Amino acid sequence: MAIATTATSATTAATAATATFSIWRGDAQTGQLVDYTTAVGEGMVVLDAVHNIQAEEAPDLACRWNCKAGKCGSCSAEINGVPRLLCMTRLDTLPLDKPVTIEPLKAFPLLKDLITNVNWNYEVKKRIKKFNPRPPDATDGTWRMQQKDVDRVQEFRKCIECFLCQDVCHVLREHHLHDEFIGPRYLVYAASLEMNPLDTEDRLKDLKDNHGIGFCNITKCCTTVCPEDIKITDNAIIPLKERVVDEFYDPLTKLVRLFRPRKK
Numbered sequence: 202m203a204i205a206t207t208a209t210s211a212t213t214a215a216t217a218a219t220a221t222f223s224i225w226r227g228d229a230q231t232g233q234l235v236d237y238t239t240a241v242g243e244g245m246v247v248l249d250a251v252h253n254i255q256a257e258e259a260p261d262l263a264c265r266w267n268c269k270a271g272k273c274g275s276c277s278a279e280i281n282g283v284p285r286l287l288c289m290t291r292l293d294t295l296p297l298d299k300p301v302t303i304e305p306l307k308a309f310p311l312l313k314d315l316i317t318n319v320n321w322n323y324e325v326k327k328r329i330k331k332f333n334p335r336p337p338d339a340t341d342g343t344w345r346m347q348q349k350d351v352d353r354v355q356e357f358r359k360c361i362e363c364f365l366c367q368d369v370c371h372v373l374r375e376h377h378l379h380d381e382f383i384g385p386r387y388l389v390y391a392a393s394l395e396m397n398p399l400d401t402e403d404r405l406k407d408l409k410d411n412h413g414i415g416f417c418n419i420t421k422c423c424t425t426v427c428p429e430d431i432k433i434t435d436n437a438i439i440p441l442k443e444r445v446v447d448e449f450y451d452p453l454t455k456l457v458r459l460f461r462p463r464k465k
């Protein structure tokens with residue numbers, strides 16, 4: 202691990218390793234990066250360093266976290282400018298010979314320090330048509346599914362709603378099209394419903410007209426930052442785009458639909 206060390210007295214055999222963290226302090230009106238230096242050691246993650254700094258120097262530093270295991274999705278931040286989970290970013294993967302910057306997500310309104318208001322995401326989710334299954338296949342109220350269909354949607358269910366993909370997406374982050382585009386997280390959610398063979402809803406028109414799937418230009422930045430390794434663009438967004446194109450822009454499909462209405 203590349204770590205800075207402080208000078209020690211000649212009588213002290215061990216050296217204390219330290220690193221400096223440049224952390225955003227402030228609210229939506231004013232703020233700045235403030236440097237804190239703290240001890241670092243084997244196995245530490247960035248969240249450990251933040252906890253040290255809270256304990257030693259900045260008890261009022263606001264930071265959201267719950268599980269410290271990469272599963273609750275609440276400790277999202279930008280580390281050296283890259284959207285990452287504080288609890289899953291090991292210090293030995295970062296260059297510690299210069300300050301490590303820790304900033305809040307940029308795509309959502311800042312509340313304080315490292316905390317942003319991500320409520321918009323939950324409102325978006327409410328706008329997507331809910332799962333609406335066909336009647337059960339068997340008299341005991343159960344359904345039958347092909348294993349390959351189960352496997353396909355299982356990947357999408359790994360999402361921990363960390364919103365790192367929403368944060369990195371230029372449509373939200375730079376162009377602020379929150380009213381027109383639901384973002385990669387909710388395209389994954391829509392895909393999990395659209396590709397479920399039990400579901401009877403049709404979300405393609407909404408994806409085209411209300412959810413802004415056309416704004417995605419498949420840069421794949423969202424896939425790069427996903428801590429669950431969900432292939433957001435290849436497995437969710439591109440298949441949804443193909444379905445939208447087939448449904449609304451393919452002349453042959455349009456002709457067939459004239460005689461046979463679309464069924465999922």
Ligand code: SF4
Binds near residue numbers: 418
């Ligand atoms: S691939 Fe699409 S959704 Fe993902 S970051 Fe790029 S523009 Fe946004």
Ligand code: SF4
Binds near residue numbers: 365367
């Ligand atoms: S798709 Fe990945 S990056 Fe996006 S919210 Fe879910 S887990 Fe986080």
Ligand code: FES
Binds near residue numbers: 266271
């Ligand atoms: S604290 Fe739960 S994902 Fe980091």
